Amino acid sequence: MGFSRSWLVNALAFGLLSVHAQLPKNGGLTDERPTYGSPEEAVYAPVEPKLKTQWTDGVAADPDNVWPEYPRPGLQRDNWLNLNGVWEFQSANSSDDISNVPVGTTLEQRILVPFCIESGLSGVAVQSPFSWYRTSFNIPESFEENVILHFAAVDYETTVFVNGEQVGSHTGGFDKFWFDVTEYVNKDSENELILFVYDPTDDFDEVIPLGKQRVVPSHIFYTPCSGVWQTVSIEAVPASEYITSIQLLAAADGSVTATIGTSSNSSSSSADISFYDPANPSSIIFSTSGSTNEAFTFTVDPAPSVWSPDTPVVYNVSVTVGDDVARSYTAFRTVERAEVNGVPRYLLNGQPIFQFGPLDQGWWPDGLHTPPSYEAMIFDIQYVKDLGMNFIRKHIKVEPDTYYWAAANIGVLVMQDMPALSDARKPNAEQQTEWERQLEVLFKSLMGFPAITSFVIYNEGWGQLSSGPEVYLAPRVAEWLQGHQLVNAVSGWNDYGQINGTSVGDFHDNHHYSSPQCGTPFSSLASLPYLGDRIGFQGEFGGVGVNTTIDHLWNDVEAIRDIPQTYEIDATVDVWNYRALRVIEELREQTEMFGACNGAVYTQTTDVEGEVNGFLTYDRAEDHVDHEKWEAAIAALYETFAASL
Numbered sequence: 154m155g156f157s158r159s160w161l162v163n164a165l166a167f168g169l170l171s172v173h174a175q176l177p178k179n180g181g182l183t184d185e186r187p188t189y190g191s192p193e194e195a196v197y198a199p200v201e202p203k204l205k206t207q208w209t210d211g212v213a214a215d216p217d218n219v220w221p222e223y224p225r226p227g228l229q230r231d232n233w234l235n236l237n238g239v240w241e242f243q244s245a246n247s248s249d250d251i252s253n254v255p256v257g258t259t260l261e262q263r264i265l266v267p268f269c270i271e272s273g274l275s276g277v278a279v280q281s282p283f284s285w286y287r288t289s290f291n292i293p294e295s296f297e298e299n300v301i302l303h304f305a306a307v308d309y310e311t312t313v314f315v316n317g318e319q320v321g322s323h324t325g326g327f328d329k330f331w332f333d334v335t336e337y338v339n340k341d342s343e344n345e346l347i348l349f350v351y352d353p354t355d356d357f358d359e360v361i362p363l364g365k366q367r368v369v370p371s372h373i374f375y376t377p378c379s380g381v382w383q384t385v386s387i388e389a390v391p392a393s394e395y396i397t398s399i400q401l402l403a404a405a406d407g408s409v410t411a412t413i414g415t416s417s418n419s420s421s422s423s424a425d426i427s428f429y430d431p432a433n434p435s436s437i438i439f440s441t442s443g444s445t446n447e448a449f450t451f452t453v454d455p456a457p458s459v460w461s462p463d464t465p466v467v468y469n470v471s472v473t474v475g476d477d478v479a480r481s482y483t484a485f486r487t488v489e490r491a492e493v494n495g496v497p498r499y500l501l502n503g504q505p506i507f508q509f510g511p512l513d514q515g516w517w518p519d520g521l522h523t524p525p526s527y528e529a530m531i532f533d534i535q536y537v538k539d540l541g542m543n544f545i546r547k548h549i550k551v552e553p554d555t556y557y558w559a560a561a562n563i564g565v566l567v568m569q570d571m572p573a574l575s576d577a578r579k580p581n582a583e584q585q586t587e588w589e590r591q592l593e594v595l596f597k598s599l600m601g602f603p604a605i606t607s608f609v610i611y612n613e614g615w616g617q618l619s620s621g622p623e624v625y626l627a628p629r630v631a632e633w634l635q636g637h638q639l640v641n642a643v644s645g646w647n648d649y650g651q652i653n654g655t656s657v658g659d660f661h662d663n664h665h666y667s668s669p670q671c672g673t674p675f676s677s678l679a680s681l682p683y684l685g686d687r688i689g690f691q692g693e694f695g696g697v698g699v700n701t702t703i704d705h706l707w708n709d710v711e712a713i714r715d716i717p718q719t720y721e722i723d724a725t726v727d728v729w730n731y732r733a734l735r736v737i738e739e740l741r742e743q744t745e746m747f748g749a750c751n752g753a754v755y756t757q758t759t760d761v762e763g764e765v766n767g768f769l770t771y772d773r774a775e776d777h778v779d780h781e782k783w784e785a786a787i788a789a790l791y792e793t794f795a796a797s798l
């Protein structure tokens with residue numbers, strides 16, 4: 154246990170341990186400004202998180218190789234350079250500081266990019282609403298023409314300076330963005346990259362998409378994750394015209410709607426697309442072409458293998474526009490809401506399917522929103538799959554693109570939530586408009602990922618205006634999605650059901666802890682009764698927890714104080730298995746008796762901070778699940794559903 158001796162020595166030498174042993178809870182900078190020695194002497198030293206994972210030490214010990222994976226499986230090029238690693242960092246005092254860009258100035262601290270500022274792995278581990286980042290890079294000789302600077306995600310507002318010049322800015326903590334920095338960089342000398350990042354979380358009267366982050370964490374709300382939290386990279390592209398986006402919407406019948414965006418925005422170029430044989434990677438099974446920057450459709454012939462959780466066949470694709478060649482992937486599947494014997498069902502490839510899996514927060518004790526590594530991130534998906542589940546509700550967080558690629562390859566259906574606004578404050582008109590803008594950006598950029606088969610607009614009424622914006626958002630979102638995903642307008646609470654005879658969204662999604670109410674003729678007062686017009690679905694239930702030892706808990710006084718807020722705490726793991734499996738059995742009985750339940754989301758994959766109700770502890774080290782019993786119970790759910798049709 155423990156970080157290596159050398160980091161400890163460094164940390165003590167620079168006073169990091171005493172200053173950063175605790176995350177401040179006040180949301181701002183502390184009055185005391187820590188001292189780190191001279192800026193030039195500062196080193197990266199991880200801050201011991203309140204709980205570690207099996208990956209923490211390995212990542213901290215090799216900071217030059219963090220998140221080495223190419224970040225975009227949907228638009229890959231060979232000629233790129235990963236900028237992750239140790240950067241300079243310094244908190245700023247206010248947004249006014251942006252007028253004083255620290256060009257040529259060494260900053261006080263070091264941070265391990267892409268771990269967010271508050272995380273232990275970042276080496277900073279304080280809340281910092283205003284922050285400077287600084288690093289340098291050289292352009293590889295192989296970069297012959299244009300240079301793109303990519304950010305896979307930075308929370309929340311980012312202003313980018315290259316060699317002292319402002320390149321641009323971006324708002325939104327969950328969507329990727331990029332700049333063509335060709336005119337700002339020197340090809341034959343070092344380049345300086347500086348970021349100014351503002352992340353209010355739920356402070357400063359801001360109401361922004363933030364999911365579960367709170368300046369003051371408590372029970373189901375967790376430590377914020379600000380700043381750079383996914384990979385930063387540069388990439389070489391041709392000067393003439395290059396591909397900026399690839400969207401392939403592939404259906405079970407082999408038809409594909411392709412949209413290839415390029416830097417020219419013009420439809421006068423041709424995009425050539427080839428599909429590779431999954432069994433024989435060097436063999437092209439089908440090629441076609443269409444105009445850039447507008448949708449075109451075609452049918453892959455011979456008929457491709459259809460994707461499902463049981464047959465997770467993914468096709469690699471290449472796309473060529475002029476001198477630019479990119480690789481991508483897709484999978485052929487169709488989702489629909491359709492009645493089967495008079496009952497609304499969720500159909501995958503024409504067959505009713507019961508979606509069962511966990512509410513998945515994607516939170517890590519050492520990296521918070523940033524998984525410590527790709528292997529760690531995939532561990533959670535594989536865990537779900539190995540237990541016999543076919544589904545994950547990705548809860549009010551967006552993951553790195555690599556997550557959705559892995560989900561397609563492993564064979565898991567993802568219900569993707571929009572990152573929620575705060576539960577505590579409603580947006581004003583401007584904040585609502587910005588939330589809707591980000592909703593459109595995120596859903597449109599994610600809808601090409603075949604593993605995502607439905608989207609959630611609102612969670613439990615959080616930030617949902619009483620005038621019911623989901624009434625106008627649900628049809629708008631459905632139009633964007635072109636039937637490629639279904640729409641869950643409201644997961645829990647303020648559900649408007651039908652407006653003027655038209656159903657709002659595709660799901661009737663009730664939340665009910667601890668016992669389910671899935672397509673049942675009974676409901677709690679806060680929810681709309683099941684009306685029979687939409688897919689009956691249990692968007693959250695469970696909430697049964699078992700406490701563990703301090704070795705596997707988020708070691709924070711407030712978090713441990715909040716554990717009893719879990720709906721039920723069971724004395725032992727055996728009792729937990731008994732109680733949680735009773736809840737699963739209730740769901741099975743309802744599916745059998747009332748015949749209108751099409752799936753359910755069990756809360757949740759892991760414990761998170763003070764919320765202790767996971768299959769796994771927060772560090773993924775203790776597995777509470779009696780696998781034999783759970784696998785049998787989950788198989789029984791699928792069998793009961795099949796018999797209920």
Ligand SMILES: *[C@@H]1O[C@H](CO)[C@@H](O)[C@H](O)[C@H]1NC(C)=O
Nearest residue numbers: 184186244245246247250253
């Ligand atoms: C930020 O505030 C601290 C403490 O008041 C002060 O010492 C420092 O000079 C300020 N930094 C800037 C950039 O204004």
Ligand SMILES: *[C@@H]1O[C@H](CO)[C@@H](O)[C@H](O)[C@H]1NC(C)=O
Nearest residue numbers: 397414415416417418419446
């Ligand atoms: C293409 O469209 C984008 C987004 O609207 C814009 O920023 C860019 O300048 C356009 N490029 C050209 C060459 O018109």
Ligand SMILES: *[C@@H]1O[C@H](CO)[C@@H](O)[C@H](O)[C@H]1NC(C)=O
Nearest residue numbers: 226229430431432433434469
């Ligand atoms: C598809 O491409 C990925 C990289 O994106 C590669 O890892 C995988 O091996 C390829 N699959 C096949 C069947 O060639």
Ligand SMILES: *[C@@H]1O[C@H](CO)[C@@H](O)[C@H](O)[C@H]1NC(C)=O
Nearest residue numbers: 621624625651652653654655
């Ligand atoms: C429902 O119909 C009424 C009467 O035609 C109309 O005023 C109202 O705007 C409609 N509501 C929605 C959400 O379309």
Ligand SMILES: *[C@@H]1O[C@H](CO)[C@@H](O)[C@H](O)[C@H]1NC(C)=O
Nearest residue numbers: 700701702703713716717722
């Ligand atoms: C959970 O376990 C921790 C560590 O042993 C303990 O401090 C805490 O009181 C326990 N909480 C409950 C609700 O059992």
